[in-house]
Amino acid sequence: MDNLRIPGPTPLPDEVLKTMSRQMINHRGPEFKQIQDDVLTDLKKLFMTKNDVFLLTGSGTGGLEAGVVNTMSPGDKVLSVSIGVFGDRFAAIAKHFGADVTNLNVEWGKAADPDAVRKALQADPRIKTVLVTHNETSTGVTNDLKAISAVVKEFDKLLVVDAISSLGSIEMPVDDWNIDIAITGSQKGWMVPPGLAMVSVSQRGWQAHAESKIPSFYWDFGKAKDYLAKGQTPWTPAVNVIYGLEVALKMMLKEGLPNIFARHARIAQSVRDGIKALGLSLFAEESHASNTVSSVAGSNGLDTRKLVKIMREQEHVVLAGGQRTLDGKIFRIGHLGWVSDDDIKGFLSSLKKVLPQAGFKGG
Amino acid sequence: MDNLRIPGPTPLPDEVLKTMSRQMINHRGPEFKQIQDDVLTDLKKLFMTKNDVFLLTGSGTGGLEAGVVNTMSPGDKVLSVSIGVFGDRFAAIAKHFGADVTNLNVEWGKAADPDAVRKALQADPRIKTVLVTHNETSTGVTNDLKAISAVVKEFDKLLVVDAISSLGSIEMPVDDWNIDIAITGSQKGWMVPPGLAMVSVSQRGWQAHAESKIPSFYWDFGKAKDYLAKGQTPWTPAVNVIYGLEVALKMMLKEGLPNIFARHARIAQSVRDGIKALGLSLFAEESHASNTVSSVAGSNGLDTRKLVKIMREQEHVVLAGGQRTLDGKIFRIGHLGWVSDDDIKGFLSSLKKVLPQAGFKGG
Numbered sequence: 158m159d160n161l162r163i164p165g166p167t168p169l170p171d172e173v174l175k176t177m178s179r180q181m182i183n184h185r186g187p188e189f190k191q192i193q194d195d196v197l198t199d200l201k202k203l204f205m206t207k208n209d210v211f212l213l214t215g216s217g218t219g220g221l222e223a224g225v226v227n228t229m230s231p232g233d234k235v236l237s238v239s240i241g242v243f244g245d246r247f248a249a250i251a252k253h254f255g256a257d258v259t260n261l262n263v264e265w266g267k268a269a270d271p272d273a274v275r276k277a278l279q280a281d282p283r284i285k286t287v288l289v290t291h292n293e294t295s296t297g298v299t300n301d302l303k304a305i306s307a308v309v310k311e312f313d314k315l316l317v318v319d320a321i322s323s324l325g326s327i328e329m330p331v332d333d334w335n336i337d338i339a340i341t342g343s344q345k346g347w348m349v350p351p352g353l354a355m356v357s358v359s360q361r362g363w364q365a366h367a368e369s370k371i372p373s374f375y376w377d378f379g380k381a382k383d384y385l386a387k388g389q390t391p392w393t394p395a396v397n398v399i400y401g402l403e404v405a406l407k408m409m410l411k412e413g414l415p416n417i418f419a420r421h422a423r424i425a426q427s428v429r430d431g432i433k434a435l436g437l438s439l440f441a442e443e444s445h446a447s448n449t450v451s452s453v454a455g456s457n458g459l460d461t462r463k464l465v466k467i468m469r470e471q472e473h474v475v476l477a478g479g480q481r482t483l484d485g486k487i488f489r490i491g492h493l494g495w496v497s498d499d500d501i502k503g504f505l506s507s508l509k510k511v512l513p514q515a516g517f518k519g520g
Numbered sequence: 521m522d523n524l525r526i527p528g529p530t531p532l533p534d535e536v537l538k539t540m541s542r543q544m545i546n547h548r549g550p551e552f553k554q555i556q557d558d559v560l561t562d563l564k565k566l567f568m569t570k571n572d573v574f575l576l577t578g579s580g581t582g583g584l585e586a587g588v589v590n591t592m593s594p595g596d597k598v599l600s601v602s603i604g605v606f607g608d609r610f611a612a613i614a615k616h617f618g619a620d621v622t623n624l625n626v627e628w629g630k631a632a633d634p635d636a637v638r639k640a641l642q643a644d645p646r647i648k649t650v651l652v653t654h655n656e657t658s659t660g661v662t663n664d665l666k667a668i669s670a671v672v673k674e675f676d677k678l679l680v681v682d683a684i685s686s687l688g689s690i691e692m693p694v695d696d697w698n699i700d701i702a703i704t705g706s707q708k709g710w711m712v713p714p715g716l717a718m719v720s721v722s723q724r725g726w727q728a729h730a731e732s733k734i735p736s737f738y739w740d741f742g743k744a745k746d747y748l749a750k751g752q753t754p755w756t757p758a759v760n761v762i763y764g765l766e767v768a769l770k771m772m773l774k775e776g777l778p779n780i781f782a783r784h785a786r787i788a789q790s791v792r793d794g795i796k797a798l799g800l801s802l803f804a805e806e807s808h809a810s811n812t813v814s815s816v817a818g819s820n821g822l823d824t825r826k827l828v829k830i831m832r833e834q835e836h837v838v839l840a841g842g843q844r845t846l847d848g849k850i851f852r853i854g855h856l857g858w859v860s861d862d863d864i865k866g867f868l869s870s871l872k873k874v875l876p877q878a879g880f881k882g883g
Contacts, residue, residue, distance in 0.1 A: 216738075352757075395715035
């Protein structure tokens with residue numbers, strides 16, 4: 158079996174794989190209600206929130222679209238804090254639906270500076286909403302969301318967070334950090350297949366929802382809330398991904414949040430240490446290097462595209478390349494969800510073996 | 521195990537169940553490309569189309585929203601031909617995104633009259649687009665889509681069809697019938713879990729897409745087409761539902777379309793015959809009764825809500841009740857996808873047993 162080391166979809170534990178093949182049930186019957194209630198109770202523990210949480214059937218990007226269309230109106234001033242491809246996507250969605258987006262774009266590989274956020278909010282008091290990526294999957298950088306949120310809340314703005322590749326893997330207490338809308342995706346740290354976006358909505362989020370004038374039908378949080386009161390979802394949900402999520406959440410709660418965070422931190426450190434020991438350069442600034450995905454620069458003759466290909470074909474280790482302007486310049490390693498120290502040892506030993514074939518002259 | 525006799529999610533065959541628990545893969549790698557290519561090649565055979573076909577991660581209603589936001593502009597005149605809950609939902613989506621909707625609403629339980637469609641199109645030449653439900657799941661009625669399409673094409677209008685509970689189960693040759701946008705959902709006759717909408721887009725559909733001014737990001741057919749050229753989807757797809765679909769499509773092609781249609785027709789007839797033999801009344805007009813879902817009226821003292829409950833609790837047969845104004849007035853039986861004569865025999869024998877407990881005095 159391949160060692161799937163991309164930042165999602167992530168490998169599924171056996172317990173989850175097993176439950177994926179359970180027979181279908183009525184999504185408007187009592188059995189589904191019980192499963193969804195159970196899943197949402199557990200999700201709230203992992204989101205560390207008392208806010209409403211919903212399961213939306215779609216990709217993570219659908220969750221981002223939901224975050225936009227439920228909270229904004231055309232012409233609304235929005236500050237986008239972007240540190241990579243997914244931050245840019247979030248801004249593009251808001252712009253696409255008519256928001257007036259001010260871009261606070263940070264050099265790729267670096268984190269956003271909370272003071273820069275403060276200056277941007279001071280510069281334009283009309284800004285209503287701030288979009289932030291907690292963990293930027295394209296660069297392997299984690300923003301200091303706690304500090305950014307504190308600034309956003311100094312100015313009493315709505316905070317909408319792409320937490321797709323952070324929630325459930327690295328610390329992100331939704332209530333303590335005053336996150337109004339938090340969005341994550343099933344195929345990341347949650348150890349289940351893609352097909353579900355999970356979102357939380359604060360009271361402040363509901364106020365924004367009430368005022369929002371962007372049309373939303375499929376993604377409407379209001380409909381999600383109405384149907385949840387009946388133990389249902391408005392539209393037929395991805396039932397078997399929810400089966401998987403129920404099992405995965407029990408595994409996560411059994412491990413415990415502090416242990417999950419510690420494991421991700423330890424494994425990420427061993428990835429970074431191993432990368433450096435091979436003479437490779439980390440792309441992300443180390444002070445904000447992500448504990449869920451690492452990025453490595455193509456230094457010293459290393460052809461990153463070739464490396465990704467050789468690793469897959471010869472070593473059965475599946476890595477991710479760079480996206481957009483980083484294509485051919487970096488490669489990325491996912492280490493979130495169901496990942497062990499042995500997975501990383503295997504990855505590093507394969508990497509060491511094939512580096513010379515991919516042109517690497519360093520080390 | 522329950523005899524799941526709702527009109528979706530439908531039961532999964534063993535071969536599909538087995539493949540649902542395959543390990544994850546990279547959705548931007550060669551293995552996914554091969555699977556998606558294979559699935560789309562087979563889907564085109566079952567859609568009977570040379571048009572573009574896309575896999576969208578979402579519920580069927582997401583597919584309907586995609587059909588609207590990709591083809592219309594605010595203010596566009598749209599004719600909605602609705603014969604039930606899902607036709608009304610389609611119209612509501614179009615209206616929600618700003619279309620100027622003319623409603624041709626037909627009494628629930630009956631099919632639309634192609635002549636009425638002609639009159640509506642004659643009455644307002646500004647109509648650009650016609651929305652039609654092929655098979656109305658809420659009433660168990662199948663429209664004469666071939667005849668309706670012929671009328672729509674007399675007037676050279678765009679035809680957008682909700683084929684969620686028809687395609688793959690009852691005849692619907694997309695190209696022969698000139699369907700510009702056909703939308704279906706994985707959890708119906710396709711025998712896989714919910715989580716995918718499958719859509720086809722004609723040349724005419726692409727023209728409408730080029731002119732459309734409703735903002736669409738997640739559902740944008742243009743992005744789907746761009747990424748398909750690379751063997752990918754724009755956003756992380758519901759990988760394991762696609763695994764299931766690949767297997768289910770092979771089963772369907774092995775059975776053969778004429779045989780699938782004949783099986784659905786035969787089984788539907790045995791449901792209707794059995795219902796009548798018990799002294800119950802069919803709700804849908806028999807000339808247009810659906811071959812995928814049947815509806816039964818709550819006549820002669822029958823409490824349909826109670827019946828659905830007793831059937832589930834005592835007989836482990838899961839039926840659907842009525843929706844909206846039909847709640848408490850009808851019950852529904854799904855017989856699409858992986859359904860056999862024995863499933864129906866079991867359902868009818870359970871039904872016969874419990875009818876008196878649900879207040880039925882007839883028969």
